[in-house]
Amino acid sequence: MQKNDPKDSQAITRMAADKELREHARQLFLGSVRHRYSYNFSWLGRPIIQYPQDMIAAQEVIWRVKPDLIVETGIAHGGSLIFYASLLQLIGKGGRVVGVDVDIREHNRVEIEKHPLFKHITMIQGSAIAPAVVEQVYAAAKNADVVLVVLDSNHTHEHVLKELELYSPLVKRDSYLIVYDTVVEDLPDECFQDRPWGKGNNPKTAVWEFLKKNDRFEIDTELENKLLLTVAPDGYLRCIKD
Numbered sequence: 001m002q003k004n005d006p007k008d009s010q011a012i013t014r015m016a017a018d019k020e021l022r023e024h025a026r027q028l029f030l031g032s033v034r035h036r037y038s039y040n041f042s043w044l045g046r047p048i049i050q051y052p053q054d055m056i057a058a059q060e061v062i063w064r065v066k067p068d069l070i071v072e073t074g075i076a077h078g079g080s081l082i083f084y085a086s087l088l089q090l091i092g093k094g095g096r097v098v099g100v101d102v103d104i105r106e107h108n109r110v111e112i113e114k115h116p117l118f119k120h121i122t123m124i125q126g127s128a129i130a131p132a133v134v135e136q137v138y139a140a141a142k143n144a145d146v147v148l149v150v151l152d153s154n155h156t157h158e159h160v161l162k163e164l165e166l167y168s169p170l171v172k173r174d175s176y177l178i179v180y181d182t183v184v185e186d187l188p189d190e191c192f193q194d195r196p197w198g199k200g201n202n203p204k205t206a207v208w209e210f211l212k213k214n215d216r217f218e219i220d221t222e223l224e225n226k227l228l229l230t231v232a233p234d235g236y237l238r239c240i241k242d
């Protein structure tokens with residue numbers, strides 16, 4: 001334990017090995033999914049579809065990495081873009097956020113564009129895997145040394161794997177690639193009856209396949225272990241090689 005950091009890695013490892021606690025957490029998580037818990041929150045006025053635990057983890061990563069650019073696929077109401085923009089403003093390095101969504105609803109666009117933090121944000125409409133969109137994201141990243149990528153759009157295996165292949169080259173050593181909703185693999189299919197994803201076809205299976213062929217990234221297990229409740233188990237990927 002460091003003097004200025006009360007976090008105790010050994011305590012986190014012990015907590016992660018506590019099967020009873022993990023089972024309680026699993027049950028709590030499952031109950032929360034049934035009540036659409038991730039829709040309960042907002043950040044500086046915009047709805048964010050996240051668990052607060054993952055927002056804290058993202059905040060820790062962003063402070064550590066201090067990105068020049070955060071790329072996120074999946075905008076929805078824009079809360080996550082505003083969240084990243086607020087942290088980048090506080091960091092004060094001039095960092096920017098690029099958000100991509102296949103369908104930016106007009107009422108969301110209006111609210112995001114009139115938000116005081118919009119000056120840090122660029123939105124691109126189109127599929128995250130469309131070549132023209134990828135080209136625009138790479139153009140935005142041209143002068144950025146440190147890029148953080150967050151994948152939170154279509155959660156099928158095929159789509160996320162493609163996003164991982166397309167966007168992972170932007171992430172360099174010590175930065176992160178965060179893949180949300182990997183937890184779909186750990187939940188019963190009844191939770192996603194109206195969705196094309198489910199067990200065996202989701203962001204976590206895409207991460208596993210991606211990591212088989214890519215040795216530039218490793219799963220930050222300490223980060224997910226300390227959260228206990230997270231939508232991103234195996235989804236916090238730290239870049240370990242340029």
Ligand SMILES: C[S@@+](CC[C@H](N)C(=O)[O-])C[C@H]1O[C@@H](n2cnc3c(N)ncnc32)[C@H](O)[C@@H]1O
Pocket residue numbers: 047048049050072073074075076077078079080100101102103126127128129152153154
């Ligand atoms: C889970 S929501 C994003 C939530 C947002 N990141 C947040 O934290 O508030 C998923 C979004 O992905 C978008 N989406 C679905 N398929 C997509 C695709 N192929 N490319 C880009 N965005 C897509 C949907 O329109 C939806 O707005």
